[in-house]
Amino acid sequence: NAGVMQNPRHLVRRRGQEARLRCSPMKGHSHVYWYRQLPEEGLKFMVYLQKENIIDESGMPKERFSAEFPKEGPSILRIQQVVRGDSAAYFCASSPMDRGLIETQYFGPGTRLLVL
Amino acid sequence: GQSLEQPSEVTAVEGAIVQINCTYQTSGFYGLSWYQQHDGGAPTFLSYNALDGLEETGRFSSFLSRSDSYGYLLLQELQMKDSASYFCAVRALESGAGSYQLTFGKGTKLSVIP
Numbered sequence: 001n002a003g004v005m006q007n008p009r010h011l012v013r014r015r016g017q018e019a020r021l022r023c024s025p026m027k028g029h030s031h032v033y034w035y036r037q038l039p040e041e042g043l044k045f046m047v048y049l050q051k052e053n054i055i056d057e058s059g060m061p062k063e064r065f066s067a068e069f070p071k072e073g074p075s076i077l078r079i080q081q082v083v084r085g086d087s088a089a090y091f092c093a094s095s096p097m098d099r100g101l102i103e104t105q106y107f108g109p110g111t112r113l114l115v116l
Numbered sequence: 117g118q119s120l121e122q123p124s125e126v127t128a129v130e131g132a133i134v135q136i137n138c139t140y141q142t143s144g145f146y147g148l149s150w151y152q153q154h155d156g157g158a159p160t161f162l163s164y165n166a167l168d169g170l171e172e173t174g175r176f177s178s179f180l181s182r183s184d185s186y187g188y189l190l191l192q193e194l195q196m197k198d199s200a201s202y203f204c205a206v207r208a209l210e211s212g213a214g215s216y217q218l219t220f221g222k223g224t225k226l227s228v229i230p
Contacts (some may be wrong), residue, residue: 004158033218042203042220043159056217090159103149103207103218107158 002027003073004108012114013082021111025094032075033093033105034067036058043091049075054068059106082115089113120204120221127227128194136189136224138204148180148187149205149218159203162189191226199228 005024013019026033030051035043045059049069060067064082069075081088087111092104126132127226138148147166151159165171165180165187177190191198201223 035220040222042222043218045217045219048217057141093159103147103164103205104161105218106161109158 002091004029004092004106005058006090006092006108006111008111009109010112010114012116014116015083017083019086019113019115021079021090021113022074023077023092023094023108024074025092026096026106028071029096029106031095032069033095034075034077035091035093037089037091037110041100046077079113082113084115086116087113117173120219120223122157122202122204122221124222125225128230130194130196130228131200133190133192134194134226136202136204136226138187138190138221140185140187140204140206142185144207145182145185145225146177146207149207150178150191151203151205151220152200153223154200154204157200188214189204194228196228196230199226201225 003027003091007022011019034046036046037043045058047067048056051069052071064080066078089110090109091110095105119124120138122138147164149164150162152162162176163171163178165178168180168182170177170179174191180187189202203220203223205218205220207218
């Protein structure tokens, strides 16, 4: 059973470009969470999605950031017009159901975004 | 909102026992989770406590005291591979709709030395 997959693992962008981060949850999981982690910091919740629905995006900046989880295909975290402050590790996690197992999340390897 | 406090660094000797504490402040509370993260790696779920007491899983145990808003992770028979960062996390019930957010502490960097 493949784990959570994220690609790319490393992404370099210049200021003003767009970054697209992809996440495929574990097989059988329909709940996806995105987190951002700065060096020496904990993970910060960004958004929680189910298939075709954004359930909670309260941790996501209002501008330039968007997320989707289409019926088919991976979840996408999109950052438009990147700035240097967006440089961080972005982790995706999945769980098989809501409420009952939110505390047990399976994380992908992360995408390290570097904005030059 | 929620806040969690845990020590930033701990050093322990191989074969010893180490305890990593976590205190939390939340407006409501479901339970306390622990995650391990090696440098450059992904967080890995270790344990979850919803009720008071000690939960044991092999060399790792986790404890919760809801009345004290306190928990700890206990690592026994330390091995070099246990060197990693350890995060406590809570899902707290915010006013209004239930919360789907896990809030993480800043992590405790454990260094195991020979």
